[in-house]
Amino acid sequence: xxxxxVAVAAVLVALRLWWRRRARARAAGPSAETGGxxxxxxxxxxxxxxxxxxxxxDVGLVARREVRExxxxxxxxxxxxxxxxxxxAAVTIPVLRRGxxxxxxxxxxxxxxxxxxxxxxxxxxxxxxxxxxxxEPSQAAATRDLRSGRVAIVLIGARRLLxxxxxxxxxxxxxxxxxxxxxxxxxxxxxxxxxxxxPARAAQLAHPRxxxxxxxxxxKHNQTARSTAIxxxxxxxxxxxxxxxWLLMGVVEEKSSRVVEVLLSTLRPEELLxxxxxGIGAVAMLQAALIVGVALGLGAALGSDLLHGAAAxxxxxxxxWVVLGYAFYCWVWAAAGSLADxxxxxxxxxxPLQLPILFGYIVSFTALGNGAASPLVRVLAFVPPTAPFAxxxxxxxGQTTWWQFSLSAVLMLVATVGVARVASAVYGRAILRTGxxxxxxxxxxxxxx
Amino acid sequence: xxxxxxxxxxYGEVVALDHLSxxxxxxxxFGFLGPNGAGKTTAMRAVFGLVALGAGTVRWKxxxxxxxxxxRFGYMPEERGLYPGMVIADQITYLARLHGMAPxxxxxxxxEWLDRLGVGDRADSKVEAxxxxxxxRVQLAAAxxxxxxxxxxxxxxxxxxxxxxDTVSRVLTEQAAAGRxxxxxxxxxxxxxxxxxxxxxxxxxxxxxxxTVEELTTGGRRRLVVKVAGDWTGAWAGALPGVTxxxxxxxxxxxxxxxxxxxxxxxxxxxxxxxxxxxxFERRRLSEVFREALG
Numbered sequence: 001x002x003x004x005x006v007a008v009a010a011v012l013v014a015l016r017l018w019w020r021r022r023a024r025a026r027a028a029g030p031s032a033e034t035g036g037x038x039x040x041x042x043x044x045x046x047x048x049x050x051x052x053x054x055x056x057x058d059v060g061l062v063a064r065r066e067v068r069e070x071x072x073x074x075x076x077x078x079x080x081x082x083x084x085x086x087x088x089a090a091v092t093i094p095v096l097r098r099g100x101x102x103x104x105x106x107x108x109x110x111x112x113x114x115x116x117x118x119x120x121x122x123x124x125x126x127x128x129x130x131x132x133x134x135x136e137p138s139q140a141a142a143t144r145d146l147r148s149g150r151v152a153i154v155l156i157g158a159r160r161l162l163x164x165x166x167x168x169x170x171x172x173x174x175x176x177x178x179x180x181x182x183x184x185x186x187x188x189x190x191x192x193x194x195x196x197x198x199p200a201r202a203a204q205l206a207h208p209r210x211x212x213x214x215x216x217x218x219x220k221h222n223q224t225a226r227s228t229a230i231x232x233x234x235x236x237x238x239x240x241x242x243x244x245x246w247l248l249m250g251v252v253e254e255k256s257s258r259v260v261e262v263l264l265s266t267l268r269p270e271e272l273l274x275x276x277x278x279g280i281g282a283v284a285m286l287q288a289a290l291i292v293g294v295a296l297g298l299g300a301a302l303g304s305d306l307l308h309g310a311a312a313x314x315x316x317x318x319x320x321w322v323v324l325g326y327a328f329y330c331w332v333w334a335a336a337g338s339l340a341d342x343x344x345x346x347x348x349x350x351x352p353l354q355l356p357i358l359f360g361y362i363v364s365f366t367a368l369g370n371g372a373a374s375p376l377v378r379v380l381a382f383v384p385p386t387a388p389f390a391x392x393x394x395x396x397x398g399q400t401t402w403w404q405f406s407l408s409a410v411l412m413l414v415a416t417v418g419v420a421r422v423a424s425a426v427y428g429r430a431i432l433r434t435g436x437x438x439x440x441x442x443x444x445x446x447x448x449x
Numbered sequence: 450x451x452x453x454x455x456x457x458x459x460y461g462e463v464v465a466l467d468h469l470s471x472x473x474x475x476x477x478x479f480g481f482l483g484p485n486g487a488g489k490t491t492a493m494r495a496v497f498g499l500v501a502l503g504a505g506t507v508r509w510k511x512x513x514x515x516x517x518x519x520x521r522f523g524y525m526p527e528e529r530g531l532y533p534g535m536v537i538a539d540q541i542t543y544l545a546r547l548h549g550m551a552p553x554x555x556x557x558x559x560x561e562w563l564d565r566l567g568v569g570d571r572a573d574s575k576v577e578a579x580x581x582x583x584x585x586r587v588q589l590a591a592a593x594x595x596x597x598x599x600x601x602x603x604x605x606x607x608x609x610x611x612x613x614x615d616t617v618s619r620v621l622t623e624q625a626a627a628g629r630x631x632x633x634x635x636x637x638x639x640x641x642x643x644x645x646x647x648x649x650x651x652x653x654x655x656x657x658x659x660x661t662v663e664e665l666t667t668g669g670r671r672r673l674v675v676k677v678a679g680d681w682t683g684a685w686a687g688a689l690p691g692v693t694x695x696x697x698x699x700x701x702x703x704x705x706x707x708x709x710x711x712x713x714x715x716x717x718x719x720x721x722x723x724x725x726x727x728x729x730f731e732r733r734r735l736s737e738v739f740r741e742a743l744g
Contacts, residue, residue: 058547
């Protein structure tokens with residue numbers, strides 16, 4: 001655990017130093033143009049830009065500006081750093097916790113025969129832990145150790161088991177599992193010994209070799225696929241709302257600062273809209289790739305089970321739906337931005353757009369928690385606004401086939417084309433219209449410009 | 450040559466452009482004048498396809514303006530417009546690129562224009578950090594950076610201090626001298642008459658007068674400016690036959706003489722009113738052209 005704290009602290013210190021350097025470079029003023037780190041960064045970006053220059057014409061120019069300005073912005077850098085820290089924690093902590101639980105102690109008061117001791121120790125691996133026995137001088141000392149957590153369970157001879165807290169029948173913690181296993185095996189073995197069997201024989205009977213279990217089919221989608229899908233859902237939700245809001249604010253910024261009129265003197269509205277959507281989308285995908293890359297890299301390095309079994313499919317499915325979800329929603333957010341007149345209207349415009357995203361997210365998240373998708377989720381998986389959340393759940397719980405997945409994706413693409421058409425019509429008409437917040441019906445009812 | 454041909458635009462009941470036609474020749478600073486709300490902005494936006502016209506066409510070199518033509522135009526809208534949080538040099542370079550310049554040319558031209566407009570030292574600042582006057586200079590750089598064949602500037606002089614006005618006037622004159630089209634609007638007719646070679650004056654979306662400043666200001670009735678010591682109202686001239694008081698400025702009275710009115714009679718009346726400090730003929734002002742045209 002300690003090294004995790006060290007790692008987090010090191011990252012924070014590095015970030016802090018980097019900011020200070022930047023701030024100093026900024027304070028140095030115009031000289032940054034010739035030698036400052038900012039200027040060097042700009043030159044690097046410039047070279048990258050030059051390499052892409054022939055790409056995409058005017059739309060490409062608009063998109064590249066978006067990427068450059070966003071990636072250079074403080075919001076993106078701090079946001080990415082925070083998300084990466086969260087991802088690192090999400091990957092690392094379960095691994096460390098798993099490590100913590102490999103060892104438990106069982107306190108023993110009084111005497112316990114060697115075969116019984118062996119039986120107790122052997123019960124450990126069955127519940128996912130290794131056990132050591134601690135001889136307690138008295139019951140009082142054992143109670144103390146139990147309260148302090150030094151031992152998980154106390155055996156009073158072979159007669160009684162003592163745990164700290166009463167066990168709930170549904171409790172699946174290591175201590176509960178251990179208590180159940182021990183209470184039956186020790187009782188059985190002690191009973192057999194009392195019935196006159198040799199201790200070794202009694203131990204053998206109390207601890208029979210388990211039957212091998214064979215199956216007709218490979219295991220269904222497992223727990224790890226589900227937890228991977230949960231991370232996928234969170235990522236989809238965060239990216240869709242964050243970058244949707246960026247698009248909305250970006251459009252409002254252009255409209256409220258009136259720079260849009262300068263831009264549209266040489267660009268068509270659709271070109272500006274497409275460039276914006278592509279540029280911000282590229283930043284979103286860059287961030288998603290960074291997050292997934294770090295999660296997978298760290299997971300692989302630490303031996304996390306994030307990618308075991310069907311989880312890989314879940315990752316690919318989630319990423320595909322992040323892309324499809326962005327493609328669907330981006331147009332709506334941008335069109336909504338064109339209706340605003342001032343930055344203050346961003347909140348009221350963003351709220352209704354967040355509702356379907358939030359709805360899909362919550363319903364899907366609940367389904368994943370239950371381990372199986374409800375009929376509602378199965379339907380939502382084919383409804384474009386909620387499909388980016390619901391379909392990955394079906395993938396993780398193994399409740400879909402490849403053709404259902406493809407059908408949902410095709411429906412999504414068709415819907416995206418429709419939404420993009422309506423949105424760019426709204427954008428084209430509303431973006432130059434000033435004098436207060438525009439209303440959708442009124443915008444659609446009038447001719448262009 | 451830019452031609453406005455029969456432009457019509459209504460905003461609900463309001464007529465913004467009413468069959469407006471005039472021609473902007475290249476190589477001249479062309480003033481597009483008229484009171485506030487006359488339709489100047491709507492007409493200028495029509496050049497860039499930013500308004501849907503009810504009727505009429507804007508032509509460039511004889512054919513309707515295309516997207517390619519607009520790439521070679523420069524535009525400064527009335528409400529201005531730059532990204533407030535973007536570094537100025539990046540911003541101007543970006544706009545130059547949108548107008549089709551190669552990356553290196555765009556960067557070079559950006560530096561040159563910012564220097565030329567006196568804001569070169571602020572190239573690395575963000576627009577929002579600049580004073581309004583300097584923001585306006587940056588805005589001009591945005592209109593000129595790609596060496597456009599035609600610039601359309603909506604009220605470029607408003608909000609500028611005298612140095613700024615001089616800078617802009619110089620740039621406009623240079624551009625026209627280089628053979629480019631320069632169209633700019635203003636609602637302050639008299640302020641810009643020295644700057645323009647030709648003008649179109651509009652009111653309520655209709656053309657009121659157009660031609661060279663020379664033609665418009667030298668024709669018509671004669672103007673006399675008379676200053677009589679101690680007189681501030683020009684009351685002495687009020688009763689003179691064939692004479693109308695146009696206005697009084699700093700004690701000088703500007704008189705419009707009807708055809709056949711003898712200036713000597715006016716001089717005699719002035720000398721009777723007091724010591725004559727100034728007596729001379731002047732050209733018509735553009736505001737007078739405007740008022741007379743409206744009747």
